[in-house]
Amino acid sequence: MKRVTFYFDPISPYAALAFEALPEALAGHSVEVVYRPILLAALLQALGQKGPAEIEPKRRWTFRQVAWLAHSQGVVLDAPAQHPFNPLPLLRLAWACAAPEGQAGDTPGRWVAEQLFHHVWRAAGADASDPTRLADLAQRLSPALDPGSEPIKQRLRSETERALALGVFGVPTLACEGRLFWGQDSLPMLRAALADDPWFRSSAWDDAARARPGLARRH
Structure with missing residues (x-):
């Protein structure tokens, strides 16, 4: 049985869409899915990036696109009253529900x-x-541990740091057999990898990621 690790932050609509689509994407394969909540904001800060909701034109496009994607997937996706928001209480609650x-x-x-x-x-x-x-x-989740305790806060920090060290730069990211698949639109690619598509047995994966010379932006 193969293992897929699903890195997510509930602040991300793309992670929400990928979560809904994941069972269909994995159908027919013997797969164990491990869910790992991480703090997207910490990834972005470490990499010197802004989230899409922090750039107003990109924010408008993001919510238009995810509304269309939800419509095309046939799932419900209602934007919260405010976005972005602080997801720390949700992330800590998730880890408090784990052993x-x-x-x-x-x-x-x-x-x-x-x-x-x-x-x-x-x-x-x-x-x-x-x-x-x-x-x-x-109350509904009935966490076994205190979400506000220092061990839970540290668990979230360490999980986010581990994800960053593995090369995770955004959510959703799905890790499988040493490969990272980023974004809701990477699910077909993950499914092909699980199906042992010949492309993944060739050098194409590594060849495609080779660094190429280019212009460096001046700050």
């Missing part, structure tokens, strides 16, 4: 991830940061 690191079930399962995504993207435009809604979500 301590090193124990069986030490990552949150698909149901927990689904509740986070639905809290943000299937709430008829409600505020994802509303304290009452967050408290209701925590």
